Amino acid sequence: xxxxxxxxxxxxxxxxxxxxxxxxxxxxxxxxxxxxxxxxxxxxxxxxxxxxxxxxxxxxxxxxxxxxxxxxxxxxxxxxxxxxxxxxxxxxxxxxxxxxxxxxxxxxxxxxxxxxxxxxxxxxxxxxxxxxxxxxxxxx
Numbered sequence: 001x002x003x004x005x006x007x008x009x010x011x012x013x014x015x016x017x018x019x020x021x022x023x024x025x026x027x028x029x030x031x032x033x034x035x036x037x038x039x040x041x042x043x044x045x046x047x048x049x050x051x052x053x054x055x056x057x058x059x060x061x062x063x064x065x066x067x068x069x070x071x072x073x074x075x076x077x078x079x080x081x082x083x084x085x086x087x088x089x090x091x092x093x094x095x096x097x098x099x100x101x102x103x104x105x106x107x108x109x110x111x112x113x114x115x116x117x118x119x120x121x122x123x124x125x126x127x128x129x130x131x132x133x134x135x136x137x138x139x140x
Contacts, residue, residue: 001023001026001031001032001033001034001035001036002034002035002036003019003022003023003026003035003036003037003038004035004036004037004038005018005019005022005037005038005039005040006037006038006039006040007038007039007040009040009042009080010040010080012094013040013080013098014095014098014099017095017098017099017136017140018038018078018098018099018102019038020136020139020140021099021102021103021106021132021133021136022036022038022076022102022103022106024103024132024135024136024139025103025106025107025110025132026073026106026110028128028132029107029110031073031110033071034071034072034073035071035072035073036073036074036075036076036106036109037075037076038075038076038077038078038102038105038106039075039076039077039078040077040078040079040080040098041077041078041079041080042079042080042081043059043079043081043082044059046059046060046063046077046078046079046082047059047060049063049077050063053065059079059081059082060079060082061078061079061082061083061086061101062076062077062078062079062101062102062104062105062108063076063077063105064076064077064104064105064106064108064109065077065109066108066109066110066111073109073110074109075109076102076105076106076108076109077105078098078101078102078105079101080098083097083098083101084097096133096137099133099136099137100129100130100133103129103132103133103136104129107125107128107129112125112128113125114126
């Protein structure tokens with residue numbers, strides 16, 4: 001399993017922890033072969049992707065594209081600035097929110113989905129995400 005974390009533009013990003021979280025999520029799902037990349041982007045860049053691919057013209061916290069072709073599983077894009085804002089709002093460490101979003105995007109790449117709106121945090125994907133997050137954060 002190949003996992004690439006592209007976080008060079010963000011010195012505060014825990015690239016090794018993000019990679020460990022993605023690997024843990026892939027192992028949980030039983031994925032043994034493939035390649036997945038996680039790229040951290042600023043607001044301007046993630047807004048452009050959100051606009052171009054989902055027709056939503058605003059920054060977002062995470063976008064996931066499942067490629068599902070051959071050994072390339074997909075790409076996850078994490079909005080660093082959105083993650084920083086959300087971590088501040090939730091009074092949690094930035095690294096925790098970045099790991100959460102990387103897990104969230106990986107689950108989407110693997111085919112998991114959640115409802116929109118308030119039900120989002122009560123769905124099975126959210127439960128799996130939070131369980132995996134706890135496991136990764138406790139193991140570091």
